[in-house]
Amino acid sequence: MAPYIAESKRNYVFGGISSVAANASIKALAAIPSIDSEAVQQRLDRVRTFYELLNLPFESLLGFIAEQEYFFSAKEYLSILKVNVPGREIPMDAERRISQILSH
Structure with missing residues (x-):
């Protein structure tokens, strides 16, 4: 295409x-009705958190990554930048800044 x-x-x-x-x-x-399985609840929480991160301003995203470095993998954090969210500005050096936080 x-x-x-x-x-x-x-x-x-x-x-x-x-x-x-x-x-x-x-x-x-x-x-989805309330599910008692702890594993399913954790997966749903990860999905909700990922969606919330998509809507954060970039500087707030950096703050989350600094506090929750291991919540998602580096690849997952970088994939957040690739989603085009209307109104969210991603600086040119965004990948470098995220990689720098994750390398500490």
Whole structure:
């Protein structure tokens, strides 16, 4: 698809779809009845936390990573930067700054 559709148009189409998909996913997660399994609850908590991190401003994300360095892997933290969230600005040196925190 990439050779046929300009990047700005791809971002427009799929960026709009991603927010709809995220909202639908959150509603589906909220609709799951109370589950007693500790392992399932921990996985759901990780998903909720990941979604919340997507909506944090970058500086707040850095603060979370500094406090909860091992909550997610380095790859997972860096993948948060790749999600295009409307209104969230990611600095050019974001990956370097996150890697620097994780290397301590």
